[in-house]
Amino acid sequence: MKDNLLFKNSDFKQFIIKFLAVFAFLYFGTYLWIGVVAPGGYYSEFAAKYLDYISAIKTSLLFGTKTLLSFFSIQTVQFKNHIIRFVDGKGVRIAYDCVGYGVYSFWIAFVIANKSSFSRKLVWILIGLFMLWTINVIRISLFLVAVNKHWKMPLGINHHDWFTIVAYLVIFLMIFAFDKYNNNQKRNKSVSENPIKN
Numbered sequence: 001m002k003d004n005l006l007f008k009n010s011d012f013k014q015f016i017i018k019f020l021a022v023f024a025f026l027y028f029g030t031y032l033w034i035g036v037v038a039p040g041g042y043y044s045e046f047a048a049k050y051l052d053y054i055s056a057i058k059t060s061l062l063f064g065t066k067t068l069l070s071f072f073s074i075q076t077v078q079f080k081n082h083i084i085r086f087v088d089g090k091g092v093r094i095a096y097d098c099v100g101y102g103v104y105s106f107w108i109a110f111v112i113a114n115k116s117s118f119s120r121k122l123v124w125i126l127i128g129l130f131m132l133w134t135i136n137v138i139r140i141s142l143f144l145v146a147v148n149k150h151w152k153m154p155l156g157i158n159h160h161d162w163f164t165i166v167a168y169l170v171i172f173l174m175i176f177a178f179d180k181y182n183n184n185q186k187r188n189k190s191v192s193e194n195p196i197k198n
Contacts (some may be wrong), residue, residue, distance in 0.1 A: 012155040023109035030054065030101045038096075054101070057133075058082045058094045064137035065144065074145070084140075089148045092140065097160060100136045104129055110175060116182055128174050132167055139163045146171045 035041045037052040062084050065110060066076050075087045085091020107128040111121050143159045145151070 008016055010123065011115075019109045019113035022112050023105050026105035026108060027102060030105070034096055054096065054099055055082070057099050057101075061094055061098070061131070061137055061140060064133070065140045068137055068141045069144070078146070084144065086144070086148050092144050092147060094140065098136070099130060100163070100167065103132050103164070105172065106168075107132065107171055107174070110171075111178065114178070114182065116185075120185075124174075128171070131170055131174070135167055135170060138162060139166075 009189060020084075033047075034054060036044050037048040037054060059082070062078055065084055066078065069076055076084050077087055078084050078092070082094040083091050084094070108125055111124050111128065114121070118125075138161065139159055146153070148161075153162070157165075
């Protein structure tokens with residue numbers, strides 16, 4: 001029986017270890033940080049006031065939702081506790097589960113675990129985060145419309161699961177694009193360092 005060569009590859013093992021370490025740090029770190037900035041438990045007033053990046057993401061999602069719906073002449077109003085609703089209509093609250101830190105953590109961990117320059121990694125991370133944030137804004141906007149128009153979720157799947165499905169499909173497409181870009185960069189570097197002689 002042949003040994004699995006994939007797991008004997010040192011580069012692959014380094015990638016897996018780095019990916020899991022970064023993902024765990026970001027995902028579980030955010031989960032723990034929620035306990036620090038949310039009232040109760042290990043609540044810290046200082047952290048909640050100055051270091052609450054999760055609420056900042058929530059606020060940006062509300063702004064994005066309000067802006068997107070305004071393009072379709074749908075007027076909304078915002079309230080405390082990250083609530084947005086139709087004028088004279090129903091609303092939704094952006095809970096911690098709506099932030100999407102799981103898919104953000106996955107994408108950041110994937111890019112960091114790969115071999116590339118810091119600047120390229122930063123660009124790919126920002127592109128990926130913006131795309132995932134945009135998908136989330138579209139999801140929240142559609143859900144708010146659905147609540148007010150009494151639409152049913154397609155196939156009986158709730159909006160959280162739909163977001164996860166679409167987000168990971170986009171991530172896999174971005175992984176394909178990232179790998180293709182990196183391979184092209186390596187190929188171009190190899191050609192420039194070893195030019196073909198006539």
